[in-house]
Amino acid sequence: MRAVTFQAPNEVRVEERPEPELLASDDAIVRIEASGICGSDLHIYHGRVQIAPGFTIGHEFVGTVAAAGEGVTRVSEGDRVLGCFHTACGTCFFCLRGDYHKCDEMRTFGHGAVLGNLPGTQAELALVPRANLTLRRVPEGLSDEVALFAGDVMGTGFHAVSAAGVQPGDSVAVLGLGPVGLCAVQVAVAAGASPVIAIDSVPARLEMARRFGAVAVHLTEEQPREVVKDLTAKRGVDVAIDAVGHPDALDLAIRLARKAGTVNAIGVYIEPQKVHMGLVWIKALTLKSGHANVIGHVDRVLGMLAAGTLDPTPLVSAHMPLDDAPEAYRLYDRREALKIVLTP
Ligand SMILES: [Zn+2]
Numbered sequence: 001m002r003a004v005t006f007q008a009p010n011e012v013r014v015e016e017r018p019e020p021e022l023l024a025s026d027d028a029i030v031r032i033e034a035s036g037i038c039g040s041d042l043h044i045y046h047g048r049v050q051i052a053p054g055f056t057i058g059h060e061f062v063g064t065v066a067a068a069g070e071g072v073t074r075v076s077e078g079d080r081v082l083g084c085f086h087t088a089c090g091t092c093f094f095c096l097r098g099d100y101h102k103c104d105e106m107r108t109f110g111h112g113a114v115l116g117n118l119p120g121t122q123a124e125l126a127l128v129p130r131a132n133l134t135l136r137r138v139p140e141g142l143s144d145e146v147a148l149f150a151g152d153v154m155g156t157g158f159h160a161v162s163a164a165g166v167q168p169g170d171s172v173a174v175l176g177l178g179p180v181g182l183c184a185v186q187v188a189v190a191a192g193a194s195p196v197i198a199i200d201s202v203p204a205r206l207e208m209a210r211r212f213g214a215v216a217v218h219l220t221e222e223q224p225r226e227v228v229k230d231l232t233a234k235r236g237v238d239v240a241i242d243a244v245g246h247p248d249a250l251d252l253a254i255r256l257a258r259k260a261g262t263v264n265a266i267g268v269y270i271e272p273q274k275v276h277m278g279l280v281w282i283k284a285l286t287l288k289s290g291h292a293n294v295i296g297h298v299d300r301v302l303g304m305l306a307a308g309t310l311d312p313t314p315l316v317s318a319h320m321p322l323d324d325a326p327e328a329y330r331l332y333d334r335r336e337a338l339k340i341v342l343t344p
C-alpha cells in the first residue's frame with residue numbers, strides 16, 4: 001500500500017509500505033478515504049518532532065472498516081468511520097476519570113516512536129488500536145471532509161472552549177485564527193458566548209471569523225486591548241484562548257482576560273517560555289493548557305456537526321490525491337491553505 005512518510009526536514013515522500021495486520025483483539029484496520037494535513041504535521045515536517053525517516057505520518061482520518069478483531073464491538077466491518085488522533089486504553093487511572101488525552105497507554109497516529117510508534121493515516125490503510133474508543137461511526141449524511149474534523153481540529157476547538165468553562169453570555173477572545181482558532185470561534189458562538197472576539201493578522205481569516213459570528217480584530221492594524229475594553233465595560237473577557245502556541249499570544253491572552261478570568265493555552269508549546277506570572281497572580285487568573293481530550297468530546301462534536309450547528313466546510317481549502325502529498329505539504333507550509341484533505 002502507499003503511504004506518506006517523513007524523510008528529512010522539509011521532505012516527505014509517498015512510498016510503498018506493507019499492509020497492516022490485526023495484532024490485538026480490539027484492533028481494526030481502516031481503508032482510508034480521506035486524511036487531513038494538520039498544523040502538528042508541520043512540526044514533524046520541520047523536524048521539530050523526533051521521528052525516524054520512513055515513518056508514516058498523518059493522524060486525521062475517515063474511512064471504512066476493512067477488518068476488526070473479535071474484541072471490537074462498537075463498529076464492524078464495512079462501517080464508515082472517523083478516527084480520533086490518538087488511542088486510549090479506557091481502564092487506566094486517567095481514562096477512568098475521563099482524561100483520555102492523558103491515558104498512560106495513549107498512542108498518537110503518525111508521531112514516531114516517542115508517541116507510541118503508531119504508523120500514521122496518510123496512507124491507503126491504517127491499523128487502529130483500541131478501536132472501540134478510537135473510532136466512531138460517521139453519522140448519516142455527514143461528508144468525509146466534515147467528519148474528518150471531529151477527531152482532531154474541531155475536537156480541539158471544542159476543548160478550547162469547554163475546558164475553559166465558557167457559559168452562555170460569557171465574553172471570549174480567540175487569539176490566532178488557524179483551523180483550531182476558527183473552530184474555537186464556531187464552538188464559542190454555538191455555546192452562546194457573546195461577544196466572541198477573534199484576533200489575527202490575516203484578512204481572509206478575520207473575514208471567515210466574522211462570517212462565523214465573531215467580532216474580528218486585526219492584531220496590528222487595530223488595538224485588540226482597546227476593542228476588548230470597549231466591548232466588556234473595560235473589564236476584559238471572561239475567557240481568552242491562545243490558539244497560536246507563541247509567548248506573544250499567551251501574553252496578550254493574559255492581558256485581555258478579566259480579573260478572575262480564564263486563559264486556555266491550546267496552541268502547541270514545546271520549549272520553555274516566559275510567562276508574566278505577576279500579572280496572572282494579581283489578576284487571579286486560571287491558566288489552563290494541554291492538547292484536547294478529543295475522545296472525551298467526539299460524540300458531542302459529531303452531534304453538533306450532524307446538526308449543522310458546527311460546520312467547518314469553509315476551512316477546507318484543497319482536496320489533493322495522496323500521491324501529491326509532497327506538493328500538499330509545501331503548499332500547507334507556505335500557509336496557502338487552511339486545511340488540505342488527501343484522498344488515496
Ligand atoms: Zn492534528
Ligand SMILES: [Zn+2]
Pocket residue numbers: 088089090091092093094095102103104105106
Ligand atoms: Zn488509559
